[in-house]
Amino acid sequence: MQNVKATVDQLKKQGIVPKVIINLPAENPDIPKAKTLQGELQKAGVVAEFHINLDLGASTGTGEAEGTGGTGATGDNFEVMVAGPKLNCWTFKQKDGAGKPVMAFPNPRIQITKGERFKVSATAKVGSKDKGDGMIVATGGVIYHLVTECVSNPSAVGLYVRQVDVTRL
Numbered sequence: 001m002q003n004v005k006a007t008v009d010q011l012k013k014q015g016i017v018p019k020v021i022i023n024l025p026a027e028n029p030d031i032p033k034a035k036t037l038q039g040e041l042q043k044a045g046v047v048a049e050f051h052i053n054l055d056l057g058a059s060t061g062t063g064e065a066e067g068t069g070g071t072g073a074t075g076d077n078f079e080v081m082v083a084g085p086k087l088n089c090w091t092f093k094q095k096d097g098a099g100k101p102v103m104a105f106p107n108p109r110i111q112i113t114k115g116e117r118f119k120v121s122a123t124a125k126v127g128s129k130d131k132g133d134g135m136i137v138a139t140g141g142v143i144y145h146l147v148t149e150c151v152s153n154p155s156a157v158g159l160y161v162r163q164v165d166v167t168r169l
Helices: 002-013 031-043
Strands: 019-025 048-051 077-082 086-088 091-095 099-103 112-114 116-119 142-150 161-162 166-168
Touching: 019 031, 031 048, 077 142, 086 161
Parallel strands: 019 048
Antiparallel strands: 077 116, 077 166, 086 112, 091 099, 116 142, 142 161
């Protein structure tokens, strides 16, 4: 929580109003902890958005569902490693006319350095062209993955990385 507060303070000093996305597992979510965190963030003037991670391996009876922000399913991740000297993380706020996300750098930029290992979603889906296999097809046909776990840079969680910048392990 201290890292979140420090990042929020840095953003506010730069005139940026942050929004925090909190991923909750669909099964056994820690609601009291989520409620406490939401209260602390509200006191700091930060909007908390909660995403529920669904395990798409189990039948939900709803057919194919499009995610709202591309959150990956609990346990449906795979590990990757940064291929180059560093990689930039990406975000999006809108979709193009074809329903594909238009990616942009967050401000401040979030990077992960060479050799770092982290997890990405194997089930994320953002646009109507995505198959739910974790490969997010953005404008220009560039493939991205949603970061679900990153010990070396927790700020990267919830952002996207280009497929060409990582090696699957």
